[in-house]
Amino acid sequence: MKKLEVGILGATGMVGQRFVSLLEHHPWFELKWLAASERSAGKTYAQACNWRLREPLPKSVRELTVHECRPAPAGRPGGAPQLLFSSLDSKVAGEVEKEFAQAGHVVVSNSSNYRMEPDVPLLIPDVNPDHLALVRQQRKLRGWKGMIVTNPNCTAVGLVMSLAPLERAFGLEKVLMTSMQAVSGAGYPGVPTLDILANVIPFIGGEEEKVESETRKLLGKMGDGQVKMGDFAVSAHCNRVPVEDGHTETISVALKAKTTIRDLVEAWRTYRSLPQERDLPSAPKHPIIVREERDRPQPKFDLNVEHGMATVVGRVRECPVLQYKYVALSHNTIRGAAGAALLNAELMKSEGYLD
Numbered sequence: 001m002k003k004l005e006v007g008i009l010g011a012t013g014m015v016g017q018r019f020v021s022l023l024e025h026h027p028w029f030e031l032k033w034l035a036a037s038e039r040s041a042g043k044t045y046a047q048a049c050n051w052r053l054r055e056p057l058p059k060s061v062r063e064l065t066v067h068e069c070r071p072a073p074a075g076r077p078g079g080a081p082q083l084l085f086s087s088l089d090s091k092v093a094g095e096v097e098k099e100f101a102q103a104g105h106v107v108v109s110n111s112s113n114y115r116m117e118p119d120v121p122l123l124i125p126d127v128n129p130d131h132l133a134l135v136r137q138q139r140k141l142r143g144w145k146g147m148i149v150t151n152p153n154c155t156a157v158g159l160v161m162s163l164a165p166l167e168r169a170f171g172l173e174k175v176l177m178t179s180m181q182a183v184s185g186a187g188y189p190g191v192p193t194l195d196i197l198a199n200v201i202p203f204i205g206g207e208e209e210k211v212e213s214e215t216r217k218l219l220g221k222m223g224d225g226q227v228k229m230g231d232f233a234v235s236a237h238c239n240r241v242p243v244e245d246g247h248t249e250t251i252s253v254a255l256k257a258k259t260t261i262r263d264l265v266e267a268w269r270t271y272r273s274l275p276q277e278r279d280l281p282s283a284p285k286h287p288i289i290v291r292e293e294r295d296r297p298q299p300k301f302d303l304n305v306e307h308g309m310a311t312v313v314g315r316v317r318e319c320p321v322l323q324y325k326y327v328a329l330s331h332n333t334i335r336g337a338a339g340a341a342l343l344n345a346e347l348m349k350s351e352g353y354l355d
């Protein structure tokens with residue numbers, strides 16, 4: 001199969017680097033085009049990017065030129081490929097992604113700007129693949145030749161992955177989540193050392209609102225061309241902690257149906273969805289991994305299970321205030337960002353949206 005050429009908007013950042021790394025050996029997509037700010041444009045990727053990943057910078061990308069984030073004028077050959085992954089700073093993502101979608105590109109975005117727009121799919125392919133149909137509304141309403149599809153906030157992903165099997169099997173009534181979020185979630189260079197070393201910062205601007213609203217959209221039901229938000233309450237407390245990668249969350253839930261801890265664990269362990277059925281290249285074989293040890297999951301040991309695409313759950317027990325409580329761990333720049341967008345694009349390809 002001939003690979004589909006792809007590009008990255010915001011290629012030099014923390015998430016952009018993850019895209020570069022995950023695309024290196026991708027069976028369907030080939031990275032051909034990179035873009036970032038004016039600061040980086042005109043340089044080679046190796047010059048423009050402060051490579052922060054442990055795996056080496058792929059040779060095939062080192063000498064690629066970094067472009068400005070502008071679509072080629074209509075009728076002019078060259079320019080960006082049709083499929084673009086976006087990991088732009090949200091200050092500029094709104095305008096830039098719109099320009100590319102207007103110009104006919106399919107923008108698979110990490111940024112928060114369009115996630116809650118009623119005609120923009122906010123996707124976790126393992127949870128709500130049917131929401132992709134919203135792009136039909138988007139085309140009608142906005143008249144774009146291309147489209148924008150988004151993935152959730154990195155904290156919402158782990159939460160929703162762990163809630164989806166419970167919603168499917170028992171129904172959700174109330175959710176209370178407290179996060180311990182890694183510093184890589186704040187981009188590069190991110191949080192100043194003097195603020196975060198030996199410390200916990202109990203505030204991440206806009207994060208709690210994003211987690212609360214996105215969770216209800218992701219677990220909402222599609223009907224009449226729109227998403228009806230999930231009818232359960234969500235309360236989020238978000239904290240930054242001195243961990244490099246991996247968001248840990250403590251979660252309490254009240255469920256609609258009576259159940260047992262054993263049934264909860266069974267629901268997680270047996271959960272499968274469309275990406276597993278279609279064997280999409282980035283899909284985890286087991287979306288939810290349940291650990292039995294009393295002190296797991298931990299970012300140090302459990303972060304990279306299923307190549308960073310699974311949510312690891314543990315410490316399942318009764319909650320005297322709600323009903324049950326547990327801990328969930330998710331990789332914020334893989335499952336919470338670049339890997340999530342890649343899986344979205346794989347879903348789109350398998351549904352024929354990229355033909």
Ligand SMILES: NC(=O)c1ccc[n+]([C@@H]2O[C@H](COP(=O)([O-])OP(=O)(O)OC[C@H]3O[C@@H](n4cnc5c(N)ncnc54)[C@H](OP(=O)(O)O)[C@@H]3O)[C@@H](O)[C@H]2O)c1
Nearest residue numbers: 010012013014015036037040087089090111185187188337
């Ligand atoms: N980090 C995470 O865990 C995570 C998870 C989910 C979603 N996200 C979202 O993904 C996006 C990227 O996050 P990040 O952590 O990778 O941020 P980052 O490290 O700060 O990278 C930002 C990228 O945007 C580019 N950029 C900045 N200003 C620009 C401008 N005026 N015009 C064009 N490009 C510009 C930067 O290019 P230069 O290098 O040239 O400045 C860089 O490539 C954000 O919207 C973030 O909220 C991040």
